[in-house]
Amino acid sequence: MASQVSTAAEPRTPAANTAIMLLKGSCASVLGFKVGRSCVGQRASEGNNGRITVMIGERGAPSPPEIEAILRLCNKAIQDATPVYTFNTSRATADESYGDLHYDKSIPPESVTDLGMVYIPGFVLSASQQTFLTTCDGIGSLEFTKAPKFRKNKKELDFQFKITPPATFPSTPAECPPPAPAEVAPLNENTVRASPESLGVSGDVGAAAPANGKGKGKGGNSPKNGGGKKSASASEAKGESKEESNGGGEGAAVMGSGKGQEVTPWTAEADDQFDYDVLVESFGSFYIEEDIIARVERLTNRRAHRFLRRGLFYSHRDLRQLLDLYERGEKFYLYTGRGPSSEALHLGHLIPFTLTKWLQEAFDVPLVIQLTDDEKFLFKQDLTLERCHELAYANAKDIVACGFDESKTFMFSDLDYIGHMYPVIVNIQKRVTFSTARGIFGFSDSHNIGCQAFPAVQAAPSFPAAFPVPLRGSTDMPCLIPCAIDQDAYFRMTRDVAPKLGYRKPALIHSKFFPSLLGPGGKMSASNDNSSIYLTDTANKIKKKINKHAFSGGQETLELQRELGANIDVDVSITYLTFFLEDDEELEEIKRKYASGEMLTGEVKARLIQVLQELVAEHQERRAKATDAVVRRFMKVRPLVF
Numbered sequence: 001m002a003s004q005v006s007t008a009a010e011p012r013t014p015a016a017n018t019a020i021m022l023l024k025g026s027c028a029s030v031l032g033f034k035v036g037r038s039c040v041g042q043r044a045s046e047g048n049n050g051r052i053t054v055m056i057g058e059r060g061a062p063s064p065p066e067i068e069a070i071l072r073l074c075n076k077a078i079q080d081a082t083p084v085y086t087f088n089t090s091r092a093t094a095d096e097s098y099g100d101l102h103y104d105k106s107i108p109p110e111s112v113t114d115l116g117m118v119y120i121p122g123f124v125l126s127a128s129q130q131t132f133l134t135t136c137d138g139i140g141s142l143e144f145t146k147a148p149k150f151r152k153n154k155k156e157l158d159f160q161f162k163i164t165p166p167a168t169f170p171s172t173p174a175e176c177p178p179p180a181p182a183e184v185a186p187l188n189e190n191t192v193r194a195s196p197e198s199l200g201v202s203g204d205v206g207a208a209a210p211a212n213g214k215g216k217g218k219g220g221n222s223p224k225n226g227g228g229k230k231s232a233s234a235s236e237a238k239g240e241s242k243e244e245s246n247g248g249g250e251g252a253a254v255m256g257s258g259k260g261q262e263v264t265p266w267t268a269e270a271d272d273q274f275d276y277d278v279l280v281e282s283f284g285s286f287y288i289e290e291d292i293i294a295r296v297e298r299l300t301n302r303r304a305h306r307f308l309r310r311g312l313f314y315s316h317r318d319l320r321q322l323l324d325l326y327e328r329g330e331k332f333y334l335y336t337g338r339g340p341s342s343e344a345l346h347l348g349h350l351i352p353f354t355l356t357k358w359l360q361e362a363f364d365v366p367l368v369i370q371l372t373d374d375e376k377f378l379f380k381q382d383l384t385l386e387r388c389h390e391l392a393y394a395n396a397k398d399i400v401a402c403g404f405d406e407s408k409t410f411m412f413s414d415l416d417y418i419g420h421m422y423p424v425i426v427n428i429q430k431r432v433t434f435s436t437a438r439g440i441f442g443f444s445d446s447h448n449i450g451c452q453a454f455p456a457v458q459a460a461p462s463f464p465a466a467f468p469v470p471l472r473g474s475t476d477m478p479c480l481i482p483c484a485i486d487q488d489a490y491f492r493m494t495r496d497v498a499p500k501l502g503y504r505k506p507a508l509i510h511s512k513f514f515p516s517l518l519g520p521g522g523k524m525s526a527s528n529d530n531s532s533i534y535l536t537d538t539a540n541k542i543k544k545k546i547n548k549h550a551f552s553g554g555q556e557t558l559e560l561q562r563e564l565g566a567n568i569d570v571d572v573s574i575t576y577l578t579f580f581l582e583d584d585e586e587l588e589e590i591k592r593k594y595a596s597g598e599m600l601t602g603e604v605k606a607r608l609i610q611v612l613q614e615l616v617a618e619h620q621e622r623r624a625k626a627t628d629a630v631v632r633r634f635m636k637v638r639p640l641v642f
Helices: 013-033 063-080 091-098 181-188 276-283 290-300 318-327 347-365 373-379 385-400 414-430 436-442 449-453 454-462 485-501 539-549 558-564 572-580 583-598 601-624 628-634
Strands: 039-045 049-055 084-092 110-121 123-127 142-144 149-151 156-163 262-264 268-270 311-317 333-338 367-369 411-412 481-484 507-511
Touching: 013 039, 013 063, 013 110, 013 123, 013 142, 063 367, 063 485, 084 091, 091 110, 091 181, 091 268, 110 601, 123 149, 123 181, 149 181, 262 318, 276 311, 276 485, 290 318, 290 347, 311 485, 318 385, 318 507, 333 449, 333 454, 347 481, 347 507, 367 385, 367 454, 373 385, 373 454, 385 411, 385 414, 385 601, 411 414, 411 628, 414 454, 414 485, 436 449, 436 454, 436 485, 449 454, 449 481, 449 539, 454 601, 454 628, 481 485, 485 507, 572 583, 572 601, 572 628, 583 601
Parallel strands: 333 367, 333 481, 367 411, 481 507
Antiparallel strands: 039 049, 049 156, 084 110, 110 123, 142 156, 149 156, 262 268, 311 507
């Protein structure tokens, strides 16, 4: 009779084999899916490193607390020396007793009639011809080497890990009779068998989908508010956050990754256009609906900013609750920032500052602006500490040129102000485990310890206690953070830790990404001057860049353009006009004519050139007035007016 054979490409240690089984069972227990047929692939390399991919069903992306709970459950089994048993049985008997519990996604061919089985009580029953430990403590310890990666389209979760087994350990598990079907039946049910709370993990857990299902609004030119816009869920309408009503939703940074795109605090790349619905679903945020925009207009007695009207800021956390507080007479403060890694800012850097300025004026509220010169020193190997500090002050002039109200604005360099925030920073650091930080930010052994500690520095300004002088001693003032959606990971961590510190969770509004001139797949890069329009560019340089390098959705010939019209969804000039042309009617007319073939690419580019030349020239004029003395006034620690 044929026996089941291993399909491993290379020898695997008993410790690595046991760790793979334990991790599969722990993941199923915490996330609540069936063990049977869940494993897509597994492998071990260099003995103590391994990888396993599991299918987690329809539940969606896991949250950082759930990821930490999986890790804790594995290491608890290791510490408890959970036994490992093996036995042999016929395939027919196993199938009759256990259904598909003991199989991976790929099952052995029909010619395999006998099965070797491994059983870790409470975790897994699996067919395998590998060798295993006698007890789980021979694994030593288990940790993730990369943040687990969720593939939404395949409903798969990928783990990469390493173990630290002792030098020698028995690898002859005790033979045992086959477990009774009733004993192992719970392993093959779609139920949570080990919650994060039961493992001592607190925080927002569970992944929440966007309200009313899924959409496909891709790219910066999608219809208003993200194309496939959904109506507010019942929980949001009642003033609850998604994580409170659905059991969580503030997933790990890598959860913005999927087919053709990766979004983390340091990487935002897509093969084509970004799928913003995927980001909302993965991160567990809400769309900014029409009723929210109408409410902003009512409360401020002014028309909403074009970024809101056109869905360029399209997602939020707790914006409804913040507006509730404001309507009851409670002021909030704004928090935004800049990582100073270059002397010249490009147009994309203006996006959060432009909306923040409008919000400051419209709501008449104070603002703090963080310059993370420490972050850039820690993460950029080619920058010295002194250079990062210099760049912070150079960038401050561009920020001042955006037109903020000096009496209501405090701007600071982390290197200068860190002492004032340090009590808040260390309180955050004490309440965020390294496992959680690694799950959110993808830290590995190669990251310096400064990188691993930095998230608490960016989180601290979310809490008014970090500004005892500028915010005049307030400890409970609500905070609103306008930022690009790739920065959401920092504030998912922040919102998770806020209740532990007795602070309010900050509210956020997320922008879509500002694209490179080079179009889909192109990246704005300091090494390619033609990928961006910089705020130092001359009028002539702006004209040359747009005419020569701005990606066009127009047709290859005049005849085809007249006949077919342009694809405005990929046309960079249309996207840039959507960001910077104020007149809604003119924008819609340009889009209609260009899409129908009435307008040519050159005509659209000519209008964009005019808009950007005016914008950059005005900015340069204001920046020239932002002297060192003016910057020092903005950066002086003083009570703000509000």
